Amino acid sequence: MNIIVCVKNVPFTQEVDLVLDASKQDVKKDNLVYVINEWDNYAIEEAIRIKEETGGHVTAVTLGKEADEEVLRRCLAMGADEAIRVERGDLNPDASMIAAILSAVVKTIPHDIILTGVQSDDLNNGITGSLIAERLGLVHAAVVNSLKISEGKAQISIELEGGQDEMSQVTLPALFAIQTGINEPRYVSIMGIRKASKKEIKVIDASGLGLPGEDLQPSLIMEEMFMPPETEGAEMLQGDAGSLADQIIRIIREKGVSL
Amino acid sequence: MPIARIHFWGIDSKYLFYILVGISVAVFLLGVYSRVSVWLAAVNREKVIVSREGILNLLMDGLFGRRIFKGDLIAGLMHFFIMWGFIGLFLGTVLSTTDYWIIHFLSGDVYLIYSFCLEILGLMFIAGLLTALIRRYIARVSRLDNQAQDLWILVLLFFCVLTGFMVEGVRLAVNMPEGESVSFGGVIFSSLPSSKEQAEAVYPIIWWVHSLASLFLVAWFPFSKLFHVLAGPVNIYMASQPEAVVSRDEESPEGPGFLFRDMINFSACTRCGRCNEVCPSASAMEPFSPREFIAQANEYTRLRYNPLSRIKWFREKLIKSVSALPEISPEQIWYCTTCRACLEVCPIYIGAFEPIRRVRTSEIEEGSRVPNLLTKSLETLYMFDNPWERSKKKRGEWFGDLAVPDLTAGAKADLCYFVGCTTSFDTRAQGLARSFVKIMTHAGVSFGTLGQKETCCGDIARRVGEEGLFEEQVKKTMGLLKTYGIADLVASSPHCFNLFRNEYPLYQSPGATPLRVRHYTQVLEELMERGLIKPVKRMDLRVTYHDPCYLGRYNNIYQAPRRLIRSIPGVSLVEMAHYGPDSLCCGGGGGRLWQELEDEKKLSEVRIREAADTGADIVITTCPYCLIMLEDAVKTADLEGRLRVMDLNELIAESLGLGEEGEESTIG
Numbered sequence: 001m002n003i004i005v006c007v008k009n010v011p012f013t014q015e016v017d018l019v020l021d022a023s024k025q026d027v028k029k030d031n032l033v034y035v036i037n038e039w040d041n042y043a044i045e046e047a048i049r050i051k052e053e054t055g056g057h058v059t060a061v062t063l064g065k066e067a068d069e070e071v072l073r074r075c076l077a078m079g080a081d082e083a084i085r086v087e088r089g090d091l092n093p094d095a096s097m098i099a100a101i102l103s104a105v106v107k108t109i110p111h112d113i114i115l116t117g118v119q120s121d122d123l124n125n126g127i128t129g130s131l132i133a134e135r136l137g138l139v140h141a142a143v144v145n146s147l148k149i150s151e152g153k154a155q156i157s158i159e160l161e162g163g164q165d166e167m168s169q170v171t172l173p174a175l176f177a178i179q180t181g182i183n184e185p186r187y188v189s190i191m192g193i194r195k196a197s198k199k200e201i202k203v204i205d206a207s208g209l210g211l212p213g214e215d216l217q218p219s220l221i222m223e224e225m226f227m228p229p230e231t232e233g234a235e236m237l238q239g240d241a242g243s244l245a246d247q248i249i250r251i252i253r254e255k256g257v258s259l
Numbered sequence: 260m261p262i263a264r265i266h267f268w269g270i271d272s273k274y275l276f277y278i279l280v281g282i283s284v285a286v287f288l289l290g291v292y293s294r295v296s297v298w299l300a301a302v303n304r305e306k307v308i309v310s311r312e313g314i315l316n317l318l319m320d321g322l323f324g325r326r327i328f329k330g331d332l333i334a335g336l337m338h339f340f341i342m343w344g345f346i347g348l349f350l351g352t353v354l355s356t357t358d359y360w361i362i363h364f365l366s367g368d369v370y371l372i373y374s375f376c377l378e379i380l381g382l383m384f385i386a387g388l389l390t391a392l393i394r395r396y397i398a399r400v401s402r403l404d405n406q407a408q409d410l411w412i413l414v415l416l417f418f419c420v421l422t423g424f425m426v427e428g429v430r431l432a433v434n435m436p437e438g439e440s441v442s443f444g445g446v447i448f449s450s451l452p453s454s455k456e457q458a459e460a461v462y463p464i465i466w467w468v469h470s471l472a473s474l475f476l477v478a479w480f481p482f483s484k485l486f487h488v489l490a491g492p493v494n495i496y497m498a499s500q501p502e503a504v505v506s507r508d509e510e511s512p513e514g515p516g517f518l519f520r521d522m523i524n525f526s527a528c529t530r531c532g533r534c535n536e537v538c539p540s541a542s543a544m545e546p547f548s549p550r551e552f553i554a555q556a557n558e559y560t561r562l563r564y565n566p567l568s569r570i571k572w573f574r575e576k577l578i579k580s581v582s583a584l585p586e587i588s589p590e591q592i593w594y595c596t597t598c599r600a601c602l603e604v605c606p607i608y609i610g611a612f613e614p615i616r617r618v619r620t621s622e623i624e625e626g627s628r629v630p631n632l633l634t635k636s637l638e639t640l641y642m643f644d645n646p647w648e649r650s651k652k653k654r655g656e657w658f659g660d661l662a663v664p665d666l667t668a669g670a671k672a673d674l675c676y677f678v679g680c681t682t683s684f685d686t687r688a689q690g691l692a693r694s695f696v697k698i699m700t701h702a703g704v705s706f707g708t709l710g711q712k713e714t715c716c717g718d719i720a721r722r723v724g725e726e727g728l729f730e731e732q733v734k735k736t737m738g739l740l741k742t743y744g745i746a747d748l749v750a751s752s753p754h755c756f757n758l759f760r761n762e763y764p765l766y767q768s769p770g771a772t773p774l775r776v777r778h779y780t781q782v783l784e785e786l787m788e789r790g791l792i793k794p795v796k797r798m799d800l801r802v803t804y805h806d807p808c809y810l811g812r813y814n815n816i817y818q819a820p821r822r823l824i825r826s827i828p829g830v831s832l833v834e835m836a837h838y839g840p841d842s843l844c845c846g847g848g849g850g851r852l853w854q855e856l857e858d859e860k861k862l863s864e865v866r867i868r869e870a871a872d873t874g875a876d877i878v879i880t881t882c883p884y885c886l887i888m889l890e891d892a893v894k895t896a897d898l899e900g901r902l903r904v905m906d907l908n909e910l911i912a913e914s915l916g917l918g919e920e921g922e923e924s925t926i927g
Contacts, residue, residue, distance in 0.1 A: 012642060015650055033642045078626070186626035187634040190641070190727030191507065 001056030001149065003047040003113045004106050005080070006132070007040040009064055009071040010121040024224050036071045039117025043178040045185040047115050048079040050149055057081050059109060063088050063101055069201050076196035077188045084109075084202045091206060091216065095123065099131030100215035101206050107136060113154070114175040118143050129177035140175040141168065145182050262436050264358050264365035264373070269462055276470060283474040290481025291489065293567045294526050300564035301519040302511070305503035312499040316608075321492045326606040334531075337390040341416075344384025345488075348420070351377045375441040381420055382444060388417045402532030404550075408483050409530075415476055422469035424448055429465055432458035490527035491607040497523055498608035504765045507620065507726050515587070515621045517560060521614040525557035527607055534601035534611060539844040540594040543860040547594035549601040549611035555587045556614055589628050592618045593856055597722055597849035599812040603840050612849070619724030636853035637725055644735075645680035645715050646853055654711045657682075657689035661696050664707035666743050672707035674782075675745040677759070680715050681883040682751040687890055688883035691751055694908035695779055697917040702791035704782075706749075714739055718754040721762065723850035733766050740774065747775045749782045753809035753882045754848070760814065778810060780881050783911060784819040787826060794914035797829040802910070803875040804832060805866065805889065806842035807882035820881050820907055827914040835869045843869065845892075847884035863892035870902060877903045879910055 011032035018027045036044075047058045059082040060075035062068055072083035086105055091097065106114060114133075119126035126142075133140030145165065146157035149172075158166045159179055206216075237247050267273045319325040324342065328335030354373065358365040365373055391413050394400045403409070428448020431439060433455050440446060452458035480486065497520050507516060517525075534549040535541045541548040561568070568574045595615045602610030622628055640646045645654075655663070657678075664670035676695070682688045699706050717732025740748070750756040756778040764773060786792045804824060810816045817839050824832050837843040846862025867889055870878040880886055889904045912918055 015643075015648055035638075035642065184627075184631060185634070187623060187629040187637065188626060189623050189725060190731055191624060192626065192727075194508075194727060 001050065001054050001112050002110045003050060003056055003058045003115065004109060004111045005040070005044045005047045005058065005060050005075065006102055006106075006114070006116040006128070007044060007060055007062050007071050007075060008037040008117075008120050008122075009034045009062065009068040010037045011035075013121070018227075020225055020227065024226065025222050026225060034067070034070065036074055037117055037120045037122075039119060039121075039178060039180055040071075041117075041185045042180050042182050043115040043117050044075050044078055044080065045183050046147055046178055047113070048186075049183060050113070050147070051079065054149055056112075059084065061086065061102060061105060063093065063098055063206065072201050073193050073196045073199075074188050076199050076201075077192035078186060082202070083199070084204060086209075087203055087205045089205070089207055092218075094218040094220050095125040095128050096131060096219040097216060099128050099135060100211055101209065102128070103132045103135040104209040104211055105204060106132065112152075112172045113149070114138065114173075116175070116177050118177045118179050126177075129175060133175040136175070138173055138175045139170055140177070141170060142177040143179045144176040145179045147176060147178075147182065262367060262438050263363075263370050264355055265430065266355070266359045268430055269459065270466055279471070279474050283478040286478035287480055289567070290478075290486075293565050294481055294486060294490070294561075296566050297526065297560050297564040298519060298522040300560070301522045302516045304519045305500070307497070307500060310496075310499050313496040316499060317492055317496050320495045320606065320608075324606065326604075326608075329604070329606075330533075333390065333394070337387050337394065340383045340387030341391065342387075344380050344387055344420070345416070347380030348377065348384060348423070351380070371438050371441050374439070378442055378444045381424060384420050385417070388413055388420070392417075402536050404530060404532060406530065412483060412485060415472065415479075419469065419472045419476060422465060422472060425451070425465050426462070426469050429458045429462045433462070484529045487527050487529045487607070490523055491529075494520075494523045494527040494607045494609065502761065502765060513621065513624070515556075515614070515617040517556070517614055517617050521556070521617060522560055522564075524609045524614065525553055525560055528553045528557065528609055530554065531606065533604040533606070534609070537600040537604050537841070538611075539596060539598060539600065539846060539862045539865070540860075543862055543865060545594050545856075545860050546858055547591045549595070552587070552591060552595075552611050552615060553609060556618075559587050587618055589618070589622050590857075592622065593630055593633070593723075593850070593854060594859075595849050596808070596844045596846055596851050596862070598808040598844035600808075600841075600844065603812055616722070616724050620726055621724075623724050623726075630854040630856060633723060633850060633854035636850075637720065637723070637728060640715055640719060641728060641731075645684060646719055647680055647684040649684045651711050654678075654683050654713055655708075657692050658696075659693070661693060662700070663696055665710035666707040666745070667710045667712040670707045672705045673747060674704060674706040675740075675743075675748045676706050676708045677716070677748050677750045677755055678708055678713060679750060679752040679755045679883065681887070683713070685883065685887055688751075688886055688906075691883055691886065691906040691908050694906065694912035694917070695751065697912050698783065698786070698792060698908060698915065701915055701917055702786045704786070704791075709739060709743065709745075712739060716755045716758050718752075718758050719850055719853055721758065722848070723853070730766075733763060737763065737766070745774070746772065747777075749777045749779055751779060751883060753778055753807045753814070754884065757809045757813050778814070778816060778881070780810070780816060780819045780823065780907065783823055783907070787823060792911070792915060794827040794911060796827075796914045796916055798827060798914060799829040800877060801831050801833060801873075801875045802877045802879050803835055803870050803873045804838070805835070805845065805870065805878055805880040805885055806838060807880060807885050808842065808844050808848055810881055811842055812840060820879070823907060823911060824879060827910065830910075830914075833873045833875055835873055837869065845880075845882075845885040845888040847888040852884055852888070861892060861895060863888040864896045867892035867896050867898060867902070867904075871896075871898050875902065877905050877910070879905055879907050881907045 011029055012035045013032070016032065021028045044060060050056065051058050058080040060072055060080045061084045062071055063086045065088065069085055072085060076083050084105065086101055093101065116129035116132065118129070120128070129142060130140060141156055141158055143159045144156050145159045148155040152172050154170045154172060154174060154176070156168050156170055156176065158168065160166055237244050239247070270276070324335060324338050327338045351373070354365065395403050395405050395409060395413070424444045425448050427442055427445030429452055431442065431445050431449035432452045435449065452461060481489070500520070503518065528550070530550055532550055538549050562574065592615050595612050597612040599610060599612060601612065602608060636646045639648045643649060644651060664672055666672060666675060676699070678692050682692045714736045715732055716736055717729045720729040720732060748759060750759060756776060759774065759776040767773070783792070802824060804820060806817060821832060824830060843866050844862060845866055867878070870889070878889060880889060886904060886906050893899055893902055893904055
């Protein structure tokens with residue numbers, strides 16, 4: 001079983017006051033801490049679990065700069081066998097470019113299963129997985145919250161709206177976009193990462209993949225990034241617990257909720 | 260017949276006896292070898308140094324069993340009688356052998372004194388054994404869990420000493436030399452046989468039964484809990500050895516990597532159960548017990564490192580005795596709060612928390628069974644340099660309107676106040692820092708903090724066994740202290756304090772100037788002694804004091820906070836059921852604050868109820884973890900309005916008239 005997992009290093013933005021950069025096309029990233037994209041963490045964990053259960057080979061792939069190799073070392077520490085970084089050079093790729101580049105790389109590696117996260121924490125497009133599958137002509141499913149592999153088939157469950165799940169059987173090879181909560185990702189120790197940093201990371205240059213020019217053009221043009229406009233201030237309630245409860249009920253009623 | 264020690268009276272086949280002695284001694288030696296080789300299989304075996312404290316402890320705790328008497332006089336006496344009965348009768352046998360083979364001296368008065376002493380020792384032994392049997396099987400002391408060997412060892416010892424008296428008695432029934440009446444124990448049995456002939460006939464049988472039982476005891480000795488007779492003293496001696504740095508690196512083998520001392524610990528445990536009685540987790544019926552952990556670790560190491568386990572029969576027998584291949588079940592280890600109470604009460608200084616950290620490390624490296632929230636806390640610590648998921652920029656937010664000199668921004672001061680993550684970020688614990696700063700300013704002390712540059716000292720990483728992360732934090736923090744030339748440091752938290760005081764020096768390069776480290780209670784006490792702070796405001800309050808584990812048991816600071824509390828006019832201090840070295844953990848240590856466990860109990864509620872039972876208005880503590888845990892417990896145990904939780908700084912600040920605005924009215 002050959003499994004490829006597409007992972008991304010993303011800035012951790014909780015608890016951070018984001019500031020826009022001068023171009024108004026992006027946020028200032030120089031002081032941000034980078035981590036593995038949360039969904040990808042579940043995806044790589046799922047791949048390692050499949051490998052542990054049925055045997056196989058896990059390859060982690062990322063598109064990024066040298067500093068982004070951190071995310072690959074983490075994957076290696078978790079148990080991935082191989083890691084590939086696609087050097088993005090000066091490209092500032094959007095989802096369609098990422099999908100084009102990754103699928104060109106993935107195509108050259110034997111694979112039964114390709115895993116991605118449902119979406120990434122930074123851009124939140126949620127389409128990279130589907131686009132890769134489309135380009136490779138693979139069966140795919142998104143928002144997968146359960147995955148069982150047996151005899152060349154995958155039993156999957158897809159999260160639908162309103163707490164409903166859809167169960168399906170998929171013949172491999174296939175691509176699955178993994179939802180958070182599918183497993184409990186293991187802890188990766190500092191020692192584990194140190195150990196993994198001795199393993200080789202293969203580097204491929206995105207410009208050397210022979211992709212046609214239009215694939216390396218963004219399909220989405222960003223016009224401007226701006227902070228959400230400030231709305232009216234919050235109403236601070238005062239009083240003891242009893243009167244607070246009364247006030248809250250009054251507000252809920254006023255907003256049209258029938259109690 | 261002259262009065263003298265009689266050897267092999269009426270026994271023809273003494274060579275058969277010596278062959279059997281040879282066999283039993285050989286088995287004994289093999290057993291000792293197998294167990295000691297488990298000790299020697301430890302990773303990074305630390306060098307053992309000569310220590311006066313170790314020798315003193317060996318005398319007091321080994322020869323007199325000092326710690327066995329603590330809290331249980333009867334157990335102390337019982338053990339004393341059994342131990343000295345056993346040693347005395349053993350020495351008696353050695354003297355008798357010397358008398359027979361080397362130099363004949365047991366005759367006349369010397370023999371009579373010898374014989375009389377053995378009678379006394381034998382009776383002591385019997386008294387001790389009977390007490391043990393009564394405690395286990397009639398009085399049913401709850402901490403004793405009565406396994407099969409507990410019964411068989413007592414029965415066998417009893418049988419040996421009883422048949423010993425019978426051998427003597429039957430001999431005296433045949434021939435009672437003048438003066439032999441000193442052997443009052445044997446005299447009792449001399450009336451058992453109805454005639455001299457009968458006595459002569461049964462004598463060899465009883466002699467052989469006594470000999471065989473005793474030889475069996477010798478052979479079984481190292482394989483049973485009796486091995487504590489040898490391992491216990493070693494453990495007592497090792498307890499005062501300096502802490503060793505166990506550097507674990509990428510090349511270290513998988514598994515817990517137990518130390519030399521851990522291995523001796525495991526082999527010395529007799530399952531007396533004192534640890535379970537005081538363990539906050541075990542006594543709250545959580546799925547953890549220090550005694551079971553030590554027992555599991557013992558089986559685990561015995562099977563893996565014992566040269567005898569290469570022998571199939573032995574291995575299978577060992578496996579059978581624990582019903583499966585011994586493993587250390589990984590779930591239990593996260594319950595330990597590392598409160599050190601088990602070590603405090605163990606007669607031979609076994610603490611479960613240190614070897615537990617070794618297992619935690621192995622679980623952390625394995626990764627997949629680490630409790631969920633803990634994974635997040637550690638990742639947060641790595642990313643943010645604090646476990647609270649707050650950006651570094653927010654480290655100084657607690658200053659508010661207070662003027663706090665920043666040593667990293669050019670301020671010069673003699674003393675560095677290391678605030679700590681929890682005190683910096685938790686809104687309740689921030690009160691500790693604010694009050695401390697007010698007191699220091701009031702006393703005119705030259706001090707400053709490391710501002711936003713302050714790091715996490717790494718305590719959480721250390722306690723949960725994330726050694727790699729801990730080393731990163733040590734490196735980072737030591738670098739920071741060096742950059743700003745910090746030589747004198749005071750910490751809010753006993754956890755940071757303990758780490759700086761006891762564990763950082765192990766990582767310091769030799770020759771480096773040692774850092775002076777104090778907990779804030781020590782600084783406050785000094786300020787009070789120097790007359791720089793004088794609590795003047797009278798507060799008619801009844802308070803109780805909760806000893807934090809890392810201040811009390813880890814660093815022996817019990818009196819400073821109490822003296823400070825008593826210095827406040829009007830304040831009376833009452834003690835809880837558990838205080839001082841017997842204090843009960845709030846449940847926040849050992850990484851417990853940073854994880855959620857199945858079947859977890861609120862240990863802090865147990866403690867806060869004890870505090871409430873004293874009738875105190877306020878429970879004072881000196882640790883930010885305890886403060887948070889107990890504050891929360893007041894709410895969940897429905898004690899709001901009846902009991903308040905305060906940090907000592909807050910109480911002192913209040914008595915100096917420096918209290919937070921609006922709070923004054925709520926006290927006193």
